Amino acid sequence: MTTFPIEKIREDFPILKEKIGNNPLVYLDNAATCQKPQAVIDSISHLYMHEYANVHRGVHTLSVKATDRYEGAREKVKNFINATSTKEIIFVKGTTEAINLIAQSFGKTNIKAGDEILITAMEHHSNIVPWQILCKETGAVLKVAPINLQGELIFAEFEHLISDKTKLVSVVHMSNALGTINPVKAIIAAAKAKNIAVLLDGAQAIPHISVDVQALDCDFYAFSGHKLYAPSGIGVLYGKQALLEAMPPYQSGGDMIRKVTFEATEYNGLPYKFEAGTPSIADVVGLGAAIDYLTAIGMDNIAAYEAELLDYATEKAKGIAALKIIGEAKDKGAILSFVLDKIHPHDIGTMLDSLGIAVRAGHHCAMPVMDFFEVPATARASFAIYNSKQEIDVLMNGIEQLIEVFG
Amino acid sequence: MFDDLRDLYQEVIFDHNRNPRNFRVMKNPDREVEGFNPLCGDRLTLFLKFQGGEISDVSFQGSGCAISTASVSLMTEIVKGKTENEAEELFQQFHAMTTGKDDQIDLEAIGKLAVLAGVREYPARVKCATLAWHTLDAALKNEEKSISTE
Ligand SMILES: Cc1ncc(COP(=O)(O)O)c(C=O)c1O
Numbered sequence A: 001m002t003t004f005p006i007e008k009i010r011e012d013f014p015i016l017k018e019k020i021g022n023n024p025l026v027y028l029d030n031a032a033t034c035q036k037p038q039a040v041i042d043s044i045s046h047l048y049m050h051e052y053a054n055v056h057r058g059v060h061t062l063s064v065k066a067t068d069r070y071e072g073a074r075e076k077v078k079n080f081i082n083a084t085s086t087k088e089i090i091f092v093k094g095t096t097e098a099i100n101l102i103a104q105s106f107g108k109t110n111i112k113a114g115d116e117i118l119i120t121a122m123e124h125h126s127n128i129v130p131w132q133i134l135c136k137e138t139g140a141v142l143k144v145a146p147i148n149l150q151g152e153l154i155f156a157e158f159e160h161l162i163s164d165k166t167k168l169v170s171v172v173h174m175s176n177a178l179g180t181i182n183p184v185k186a187i188i189a190a191a192k193a194k195n196i197a198v199l200l201d202g203a204q205a206i207p208h209i210s211v212d213v214q215a216l217d218c219d220f221y222a223f224s225g226h227k228l229y230a231p232s233g234i235g236v237l238y239g240k241q242a243l244l245e246a247m248p249p250y251q252s253g254g255d256m257i258r259k260v261t262f263e264a265t266e267y268n269g270l271p272y273k274f275e276a277g278t279p280s281i282a283d284v285v286g287l288g289a290a291i292d293y294l295t296a297i298g299m300d301n302i303a304a305y306e307a308e309l310l311d312y313a314t315e316k317a318k319g320i321a322a323l324k325i326i327g328e329a330k331d332k333g334a335i336l337s338f339v340l341d342k343i344h345p346h347d348i349g350t351m352l353d354s355l356g357i358a359v360r361a362g363h364h365c366a367m368p369v370m371d372f373f374e375v376p377a378t379a380r381a382s383f384a385i386y387n388s389k390q391e392i393d394v395l396m397n398g399i400e401q402l403i404e405v406f407g
Numbered sequence B: 001m002f003d004d005l006r007d008l009y010q011e012v013i014f015d016h017n018r019n020p021r022n023f024r025v026m027k028n029p030d031r032e033v034e035g036f037n038p039l040c041g042d043r044l045t046l047f048l049k050f051q052g053g054e055i056s057d058v059s060f061q062g063s064g065c066a067i068s069t070a071s072v073s074l075m076t077e078i079v080k081g082k083t084e085n086e087a088e089e090l091f092q093q094f095h096a097m098t099t100g101k102d103d104q105i106d107l108e109a110i111g112k113l114a115v116l117a118g119v120r121e122y123p124a125r126v127k128c129a130t131l132a133w134h135t136l137d138a139a140l141k142n143e144e145k146s147i148s149t150e
Helices: A006-012 A038-051 A061-081 A095-110 A129-138 A155-161 A184-192 A241-246 A281-297 A299-318 A345-353 A367-372 A389-406 B011-018 B066-079 B084-098 B107-121 B123-141
Strands: A089-092 A116-120 A141-145 A166-172 A197-201 A220-224 A235-239 A257-260 A265-267 A323-325 A335-340 A360-362 A378-382 B031-037 B042-051 B054-063 B146-148
Touching (some): A038 A061, A038 A281, A061 A089, A061 A235, A061 A281, A095 A129, A095 A166, A095 A197, A095 A220, A095 A235, A116 A129, A116 A155, A129 A141, A141 A155, A166 A184, A184 A197, A235 A241, A281 A299, A299 A323, A335 A345, A335 A389, A345 A360, A345 A378, A389 B011, B011 B107, B042 B066, B042 B123, B054 B066, B066 B084, B066 B107, B066 B123
Parallel strands (some): A116 A141, A116 A166, A166 A197, A197 A220, B031 B146
Antiparallel strands (some): A089 A235, A220 A235, A257 A265, A323 A335, B042 B054
């Protein structure tokens, strides 16, 4: 690999020039949301300044241009995750809405009393609560595959929990609280052997790993734009065409219909059947620009660079006696969750902020994970393409200082 | 380093965080209430005993950040020996202080609690300081077994 163009990349993100108080910003809260490159910001202003109108509605020039941009972004998403067709790319608000869509549309038609839904013990609340609600509504049962103290899925237990009643396996691709990358190929193979549908929560994986939905052979894949250097308010649900065809609409209104009379409505085809109402047009265009930006750098280069960052940070963290890393999976993405002896994560967060360092302190919407590790919360540094080793030095130095102050 | 934080993390706060006062389980309390801050996972249990219309004993258990631990520790010190009305009045004062309503504060009554005034500059941390007092408030009103800052 040629050296990663970190200096050039940092130049592409205007917010990195901000100061927090007197300190340069060290933004390490990328798992919550990441910053936007100029190319994404420009794509949105360009649309609003030159090409904006509603999509799929008008014969006038601007509407045609806006529709081209919007559908062009769908094509980019399709290529980015290697879907077979743009019909399989549904624009939603984000991962949360994508999972809710599956629960309400696929779930209600395919899951009945006594059936089982299988998740893991490291899921984000958004991959727990929709299933709890569905289970309440249908009488289905939620099963949870356990994790070990490294924060890895115990695969044998997972396999053991797959039964004749399992109708859906919904698993996080990469954990936001631990960084663990799940063995999704093996998970999918185990489910496919019993003809069970698989949904992957790709919210964290998508910015770090090159994702090929055909190679994975998952049925559904959900992710959010805002964690992929794109605007918030936009996300993607990928679904295999045959499954999506068979599913009823999730919301109803304009755009999702072919023909309406007061007696009956004929639904529009894919993907529009699931896109009721005026979509978040500019955000979709921004997502397309983010994908272009990342593709130019190369997802494999990104994965290699971030692995280097994580190794560097992990090694430094291990040199701090009072620090305990939460989540030490063998296969791990660029997330360092940790606790400090006798110092609460909230205090760590405030102290580091005063040095310009943004980390997350809390339960990361994964309270069951916190319970498992018997901590109320963790501090989490999560890395992105624009982070440098020098920033990791600033972080580790800050941690050492605050340990001293608390002494 | 951390110069900007001197107003928030005063030495008294570190002291109470290291050595929280009245940090114990109480046998046969008259009231026992749990407080929870879902934002950061802080949990505390407050125990109270009354005698002759006064809070005769108060203690707590739980885990939280330095701000919340110091706040509950300081609170137990100041409310011991106070009547329920006096404790309620202190709660109002504390609330005014942490939300920046300076004109309503009686500095003498607040005493040592003044070290927590710095939180008002940190909106994300105000709840850490007020959790103890909301829990006490619920205990005095004998409302619920468990309260939450959300
Ligand atoms: C693993 C995981 N799943 C789901 C989500 C929810 O994503 P969003 O809030 O964008 O819908 C997140 C984001 O925090 C996440 O990290």
